[in-house]
Amino acid sequence: MMTVSGLEVAYGNVVGLRRLDLAVEAGQVQLILGSNGAGKSSALGAIAGSVRKRAGTVHLDGTDISRQRAWRVAQRGMVLVPEGRQIIGPLTVEENLRLGGYANRTGTAARILDEVYELFPILGERKDQAGGLLSGGQQQMLAFGRALMADPKVILLDEPSMGLAPVMVDRVLEAVTGIAARGIGVVMVEQNASALDIADEVRVLEQGLVVLEGTPAELRDDPRVISAFLGAA
Numbered sequence: 616m617m618t619v620s621g622l623e624v625a626y627g628n629v630v631g632l633r634r635l636d637l638a639v640e641a642g643q644v645q646l647i648l649g650s651n652g653a654g655k656s657s658a659l660g661a662i663a664g665s666v667r668k669r670a671g672t673v674h675l676d677g678t679d680i681s682r683q684r685a686w687r688v689a690q691r692g693m694v695l696v697p698e699g700r701q702i703i704g705p706l707t708v709e710e711n712l713r714l715g716g717y718a719n720r721t722g723t724a725a726r727i728l729d730e731v732y733e734l735f736p737i738l739g740e741r742k743d744q745a746g747g748l749l750s751g752g753q754q755q756m757l758a759f760g761r762a763l764m765a766d767p768k769v770i771l772l773d774e775p776s777m778g779l780a781p782v783m784v785d786r787v788l789e790a791v792t793g794i795a796a797r798g799i800g801v802v803m804v805e806q807n808a809s810a811l812d813i814a815d816e817v818r819v820l821e822q823g824l825v826v827l828e829g830t831p832a833e834l835r836d837d838p839r840v841i842s843a844f845l846g847a848a
């Protein structure tokens with residue numbers, strides 16, 4: 616459904632990403648694990664059209680969207696949930712959700728709003744409260760809900776577990792599984808190895824380069840993954 620080939624990002628002389636190849640199908644979770652500065656945000660930004668590509672192409676349902684800007688890419692059905700969630704604090708929960716609906720080109724925003732409240736009941740309970748008053752985990756749900764409002768085919772998630780307590784990380788990962796279960800393709804970048812539990816395929820990124828690739832089961836036992844992400848040698 617969405618394919619990335621030979622994607623590269625550079626900031627002057629600094630290489631952010633080298634030759635990334637990736638494909639995601641409906642209902643799949645593709646995980647990119649990497650530590651700080653590995654190139655995760657560069658990868659997602661370049662896929663979404665908000666970071667300039669030095670090389671490479673991105674196709675969505677067979678259409679080359681490599682040169683389209685982020686807003687247009689969102690309208691075509693690929694939405695980025697940025698690092699740090701980017702909730703508009705003074706706006707209510709529902710207003711934040713409705714902002715996501717501006718990219719909806721399928722006339723489904725009203726129906727999806729109801730579905731988002733079913734998927735994340737806490738958002739319905741707090742729909743008239745300021746988004747900034749939600750906890751970190753709830754704000755992440757709100758960021759997911761806002762992305763869903765566009766009726767996307769693909770969602771790109773930049774470190775959704777960041778800054779959350781372990782119990783909240785589990786809930787956020789469950790929510791990601793729920794998003795994929797709607798038939799949406801998910802590309803998620805993470806530093807948290809718990810994300811292995813819900814992924815279909817994993818790539819490990821180091822200094823902009825994919826150094827390992829496989830299923831979660833294969834990678835969980837790899838010494839390099841264990842030392843870098845599971846905290847033991």
Ligand SMILES: Nc1ncnc2c1ncn2[C@@H]1O[C@H](COP(=O)(O)OP(=O)(O)OP(=O)(O)O)[C@@H](O)[C@H]1O
Nearest residue numbers: 626629630631649650651652653654655656657658
């Ligand atoms: N705007 C920029 N200008 C210069 N260098 C940048 C810029 N953005 C990122 N970089 C560099 O590109 C490399 C990859 O950064 P990127 O933010 O993609 O990594 P990341 O894996 O998302 O890191 P983090 O987990 O800290 O967000 C790093 O070396 C970083 O310093």
